[in-house]
Amino acid sequence: MTKLALSHDILMTVEKPARYIGNEVNMTVKNIDDVDIRICMCFPDVYEVGMSHLGIAILYDMFNKREDTYCERVYSPWPDLHKIMKERNIPLFSLETQSPVKDFDFLGMTLQYEMCYTNILQILDLAGIPFYAKDRTEDDPIVMCGGPCTYNVEPVADFFDLVYIGEGEISYDVLLPLYKEYKALGKSKEEFLREASHIEGIYIPSLYDVLYNEDGTVKSIEPKYEDIPRRVKKTIVLDLSNTYYPDAPLVPFMRPINDRVTLEIQRGCIRGCRFCQAGMIYRPNRERSLEFLKDYAIRMLKNTGHEEITLSSLSSSDYSKLPELVDFLIKYCDERHINISLPSLRIDAFALDVMNKVQDIKKSSLTFAPEAGTQLMRDRINKGLTVDDILSGAGEAFRGGWNKVKLYFMLGQPFETDEDVLGIPELSELIANAYYEIPKDQRNGRVNINASASFFVPKPFTPFQWAPMDTEDEFRRKAYLVNDTMAKMHNHRSLSFQYHDEKTTVIEGILARGDRKLAKALVSVYENGGFFDAWTEYFDYQKWLDAFKEHDIDIDFYTVRERDLDEVFPWDVIDAGVDKEFLKKEYIKAKEGVVTPNCREQCNACGCLKLWRGGICLENKN
Amino acid sequence: MLADALNYGEGESVLKTRIKYAKTGPLQYIGHLDMLRSFQKIMRRAEVDIAYSNGFSPHQISSFAAPLGIGITSEGEYMDAEFNSISSPRDMIDRINAATNTPYLKVLGFRELKEGEKKAMAAVAAARYQISLRDDKYNDIFLKMKDGLDAFLNQDEIRIVKKTKKSEIELDIRPLIYECEFSYKTEHYEAFEIADHILDGKKLPDKDSVPTFSMFLSSGSENNLKPEAFLAELASFTSIEIDPIMLAIHRIDMYKKDENGGLTSL
Numbered sequence: 079m080t081k082l083a084l085s086h087d088i089l090m091t092v093e094k095p096a097r098y099i100g101n102e103v104n105m106t107v108k109n110i111d112d113v114d115i116r117i118c119m120c121f122p123d124v125y126e127v128g129m130s131h132l133g134i135a136i137l138y139d140m141f142n143k144r145e146d147t148y149c150e151r152v153y154s155p156w157p158d159l160h161k162i163m164k165e166r167n168i169p170l171f172s173l174e175t176q177s178p179v180k181d182f183d184f185l186g187m188t189l190q191y192e193m194c195y196t197n198i199l200q201i202l203d204l205a206g207i208p209f210y211a212k213d214r215t216e217d218d219p220i221v222m223c224g225g226p227c228t229y230n231v232e233p234v235a236d237f238f239d240l241v242y243i244g245e246g247e248i249s250y251d252v253l254l255p256l257y258k259e260y261k262a263l264g265k266s267k268e269e270f271l272r273e274a275s276h277i278e279g280i281y282i283p284s285l286y287d288v289l290y291n292e293d294g295t296v297k298s299i300e301p302k303y304e305d306i307p308r309r310v311k312k313t314i315v316l317d318l319s320n321t322y323y324p325d326a327p328l329v330p331f332m333r334p335i336n337d338r339v340t341l342e343i344q345r346g347c348i349r350g351c352r353f354c355q356a357g358m359i360y361r362p363n364r365e366r367s368l369e370f371l372k373d374y375a376i377r378m379l380k381n382t383g384h385e386e387i388t389l390s391s392l393s394s395s396d397y398s399k400l401p402e403l404v405d406f407l408i409k410y411c412d413e414r415h416i417n418i419s420l421p422s423l424r425i426d427a428f429a430l431d432v433m434n435k436v437q438d439i440k441k442s443s444l445t446f447a448p449e450a451g452t453q454l455m456r457d458r459i460n461k462g463l464t465v466d467d468i469l470s471g472a473g474e475a476f477r478g479g480w481n482k483v484k485l486y487f488m489l490g491q492p493f494e495t496d497e498d499v500l501g502i503p504e505l506s507e508l509i510a511n512a513y514y515e516i517p518k519d520q521r522n523g524r525v526n527i528n529a530s531a532s533f534f535v536p537k538p539f540t541p542f543q544w545a546p547m548d549t550e551d552e553f554r555r556k557a558y559l560v561n562d563t564m565a566k567m568h569n570h571r572s573l574s575f576q577y578h579d580e581k582t583t584v585i586e587g588i589l590a591r592g593d594r595k596l597a598k599a600l601v602s603v604y605e606n607g608g609f610f611d612a613w614t615e616y617f618d619y620q621k622w623l624d625a626f627k628e629h630d631i632d633i634d635f636y637t638v639r640e641r642d643l644d645e646v647f648p649w650d651v652i653d654a655g656v657d658k659e660f661l662k663k664e665y666i667k668a669k670e671g672v673v674t675p676n677c678r679e680q681c682n683a684c685g686c687l688k689l690w691r692g693g694i695c696l697e698n699k700n
Numbered sequence: 701m702l703a704d705a706l707n708y709g710e711g712e713s714v715l716k717t718r719i720k721y722a723k724t725g726p727l728q729y730i731g732h733l734d735m736l737r738s739f740q741k742i743m744r745r746a747e748v749d750i751a752y753s754n755g756f757s758p759h760q761i762s763s764f765a766a767p768l769g770i771g772i773t774s775e776g777e778y779m780d781a782e783f784n785s786i787s788s789p790r791d792m793i794d795r796i797n798a799a800t801n802t803p804y805l806k807v808l809g810f811r812e813l814k815e816g817e818k819k820a821m822a823a824v825a826a827a828r829y830q831i832s833l834r835d836d837k838y839n840d841i842f843l844k845m846k847d848g849l850d851a852f853l854n855q856d857e858i859r860i861v862k863k864t865k866k867s868e869i870e871l872d873i874r875p876l877i878y879e880c881e882f883s884y885k886t887e888h889y890e891a892f893e894i895a896d897h898i899l900d901g902k903k904l905p906d907k908d909s910v911p912t913f914s915m916f917l918s919s920g921s922e923n924n925l926k927p928e929a930f931l932a933e934l935a936s937f938t939s940i941e942i943d944p945i946m947l948a949i950h951r952i953d954m955y956k957k958d959e960n961g962g963l964t965s966l
Contacts, residue, residue, distance in 0.1 A: 082726060086771065086834050086945060086948075087945040089729050089771070090770070090771050090944075090945055095729040095770065096729055096730050096731070096734060099726040099729050100726070101725075101726045101727070101802060101804065103738075103741070103800075103801040103802065104801060329738075329741060329801075331727070331730045331734045331735075331738050332730070332731075332734045333734065333737065337737075379744075380745065380747075381745070382741065382745070383740070383741030383742060383743070383744035383745035383799070384741065384744075385740065385741070385744065385759075414744075415752045415758040417756075417757060437756070438755075438756035438757075441756075
């Protein structure tokens with residue numbers, strides 16, 4: 079038995095010791111003496127969150143298929159254990175072999191949301207690895223990262239030796255043999271990173287100088303040597319039906335956030351909503367084949383024993399073989415008492431029919447994501463959903479017995495007026511009216527309409543990357559306006575409204591479009607005890623304000639400033655496939671309230687077709 | 701398909717069974733509720749013909765005897781499960797053991813319940829434990845406690861104050877202690893070692909002998925005496941302070957009252 083890194087008394091003291099003992103079902107066991115490369119994959123948040131992440135599951139499976147590599151895992155120790163580890167000098171350890179993270183060749187983190195940035199520092203601190211890449215020695219692991227936040231990794235770029243841009247299935251099969259070769263030859267980390275920078279999708283932040291203008295904006299990003307690419311192009315998998323996918327993912331003993339089989343049916347999205355970063359950076363839309371998905375669904379259910387399967391994608395309704403897939407799953411799962419969950423379905427006759435089969439109508443709710451309250455605003459953000467779509471979908475559902483509706487909105491999107499804000503209670507009221515128009519004996523008690531709003535953060539590589547963000551006060555004002563108006567509606571007893579924390583949004587806004595000047599502030603926040611900022615109970619706004627003040631960082635520069643159309647962005651060093659010119663056009667069209675057709679209707683020349691010949695881009699080529 | 705191969709019962713009625721298992725090593729830190737969920741997944745992986753409840757979220761029909769506390773190992777856990785069809789006990793055990801996917805959780809026994817037999821949860825009346833020390837630096841403590849053991853057990857009554865959520869009640873625990881002895885015993889074995897030994901007659905590996913208190917205590921919904929509570933009383937009787945964190949507690953088995961008023965294994 080592998081000796082656990084934590085002693086019995088510690089495991090009996092901390093909350094949920096199951097987070098730290100490994101030994102999960104389907105865990106890969108290897109002998110570290112039999113491999114050349116040791117990789118520790120990290121999701122910098124608590125175990126239950128990290129264990130639910132598909133990306134790491136794919137990479138874990140892919141790395142461990144290599145005979146020369148052993149991939150293990152680590153997650154952020156919860157603050158209770160963090161304190162004990164600091165007091166007793168216990169080094170951060172991997173779950174599989176329960177051995178120090180510092181002894182690995184690579185420490186790879188996935189960056190899924192900005193609010194986990196302080197947890198990057200926690201991981202490095204507990205592992206005994208210097209925060210800044212420049213301070214590390216040959217004895218430290220190569221610290222790398224991937225995931226959506228790496229499309230603007232600049233605020234944390236100084237903490238990483240290597241950044242992987244794009245889908246992980248592609249370049250590790252080049253990177254890892256290179257590492258092995260350099261290690262065997264006794265070459266330095268610096269030599270390895272220099273050579274790695276030539277591999278597709280590999281960005282080495284230390285090999286670039288960022289020059290600034292006097293006003294604080296970026297002047298240019300200069301490669302330090304001639305052989306370093308000016309821009310790093312993301313990698314994508316062109317044939318998603320012929321690639322790595324885990325058929326026996328890990329099954330934790332304690333309940334993870336996502337306690338089910340996740341079947342990723344496609345990547346990318348044809349819709350082109352202008353606020354949505356995922357819809358831009360994961361282009362082009364590529365589907366997995368029906369055969370692939372059926373095969374994996376069966377194998378994954380058998381190998382995990384999960385009692386639920388979910389389809390994962392940005393917009394499941396757009397998957398071209400959805401009816402066939404759903405029919406198959408319903409038949410297979412029904413015989414075996416397995417539940418099916420279908421997120422991100424557009425509510426129409428097909429969806430209602432499927433939901434009727436797989437859910438308990440009494441308990442389930444209809445979900446609509448209008449994202450904005452008026453048609454003009456929905457046109458500005460290119461969300462192709464009309465009031466008629468919503469009312470006809472809801473009406474049909476109400477007649478079928480549903481009486482709960484969830485509505486997702488965003489407040490503070492570019493060009494928003496108070497009229498648009500007021501559209502949120504008005505749309506909620508219209509849906510309630512549609513319910514009460516149904517004769518009393520044909521409906522199911524009172525309707526329950528739950529609207530929720532998040533505050534909009536402009537993200538890199540979207541048409542709104544130039545847009546100013548609302549101030550904290552403005553967010554609050556708009557939320558109160560919705561709330562107060564909601565209370566005055568005729569159907570107010572059927573309506574409810576919730577909104578996100580505006581302070582967290584401000585920090586997210588700074589980090590999302592930030593630059594390398596922010597790294598010092600992040601270190602200050604962490605050193606003053608700030609981490610687990612994605613958790614409301616641990617997020618401490620004042621610590622952030624203090625850190626920005628300490629390092630002369632002007633919050634408004636990053637958040638409320640409207641960027642000049644010709645401004646050089648910190649993330650211009652990355653080539654995400656979509657052209658800046660395309661995004662500019664989209665921004666201008668948003669201002670004018672003009673919609674852009676989706677990729678299936680028409681190619682809008684976003685730039686992807688030039689780079690890759692696959693997915694929706696080819697489907698359209700006629 | 702799997703039902704065809706396994707179906708040897710003909711009627712529609714379900715088969716009530718009792719499964720005995722061992723849970724050791726790192727899995728001692730997995731809580732009771734997580735074990736319940738994990739068993740549901742194990743049964744699915746094993747592709748056995750377990751019975752489900754009706755409704756939109758069907759769940760397997762199973763229940764467990766006395767929950768095992770976090771940090772305690774056991775080779776005497778029980779769950780009751782209902783099946784639509786079963787094969788031989790040995791085949792059922794092998795299927796489930798192949799599906800636990802861990803050496804630290806293994807089924808040791810599988811039998812059909814007799815007509816009218818009480819559920820494990822309701823039937824449990826006593827349990828046997830072995831308590832040793834997590835570190836031999838504490839050995840002196842056990843040796844001192846051992847010296848006071850006879851005098852402790854010779855008391856007519858042992859009154860303790862039991863704290864409940866609402867009140868404190870005084871309780872005599874002497875009648876709840878059926879046996880307790882001190883000896884040097886081999887450290888407990890891991891689940892897979894016990895399973896290999898019981899099921900296939902494999903030799904148990906050599907292990908060190910360590911100072912151990914073995915005890916047989918009243919258990920169940922009424923008159924439950926926890927082994928660590930008992931040991932704490934013995935310690936305080938011998939004027940010694942112990943911290944439960946020093947202890948390695950291992951449940952050996954659980955018992956029910958039989959027709960003759962005796963106690964037999966569940």
